[in-house]
Amino acid sequence: MTRRPAPYTRKDEDSGERLDRHWNELLQELRLAQTGTQILFAFLLSIGFQGQFQAADQFTHLVYAGTLIASALAVALFLAPxxxxxxxxxxxxxxxxxxAADRLAQAGLAFLVAxxxxGVLLALDVVLSRPVAFCIVAxxxxxxxxxxxxxxxxxxRKSDEVAVDRADDT
Known part of the structure; x- marks a missing residue:
C-alpha cells in the first residue's frame, strides 16, 4: 500500500516549520482537554468529602475511586507534554x-473517557436503578x-484509499 505524503505539507514549509506547526496545533488541542479534565478532577475531589457520599455503598466508593484515578491520570497525561x-x-x-506528545494526548483521551x-455512572446511580445506569453509560x-x-x-482509512487510488492512476 502506498502511503500518502504527510498531510497538510506546505511546499514553502521545511521540516522544522512543519514540526513547529504540528506542535502548536497539538498545544491548542491540549489546552481544551486540560481545562475540562482539570475541572472534572476538581469536582471529583470535592465529592469524597460530602457527608452523603461517605454513607454510600462500596460499589459507589469503588466507582468513585476508579473515576478519580482515571481523571488524575488524564490530567497527568495532558500536562506531560x-x-x-x-x-x-x-x-x-x-x-x-x-x-511523544501525540501519544500522551491519545492516552489522556482514553483515561478521560473512563x-x-x-462520573456519569456515579450521578445516574443516584437517580436511576443501577442496571439502567449501566446501560446508559455503556x-x-x-x-x-x-x-x-x-x-x-x-x-x-478512506483518505488513505483515495490517495492510493490517485497514486495508481498516475
Missing amino acids: VSFHRIVHRQGLRDRLVI AMAG GILIWFVTFWWLIPLGVR
Whole structure:
C-alpha cells in the first residue's frame, strides 16, 4: 500500500516549520482537554468529602475511586507534554517531542473517557436503578468511541484509499 505524503505539507514549509506547526496545533488541542479534565478532577475531589457520599455503598466508593484515578491520570497525561517540552527545550528534539506528545494526548483521551463514564455512572446511580445506569453509560461509552476514534479512523482509512487510488492512476 502506498502511503500518502504527510498531510497538510506546505511546499514553502521545511521540516522544522512543519514540526513547529504540528506542535502548536497539538498545544491548542491540549489546552481544551486540560481545562475540562482539570475541572472534572476538581469536582471529583470535592465529592469524597460530602457527608452523603461517605454513607454510600462500596460499589459507589469503588466507582468513585476508579473515576478519580482515571481523571488524575488524564490530567497527568495532558500536562506531560509541558514537562517534556521543558526538559528537551533547545535540544533539537522537536520531532520526538511532537510524537511523544501525540501519544500522551491519545492516552489522556482514553483515561478521560473512563473518567467521564465513571462520573456519569456515579450521578445516574443516584437517580436511576443501577442496571439502567449501566446501560446508559455503556451507550455513552459507545458514543465516545464512535466519535473520538471510529469516525476519525474511518475518515483516515478512506483518505488513505483515495490517495492510493490517485497514486495508481498516475
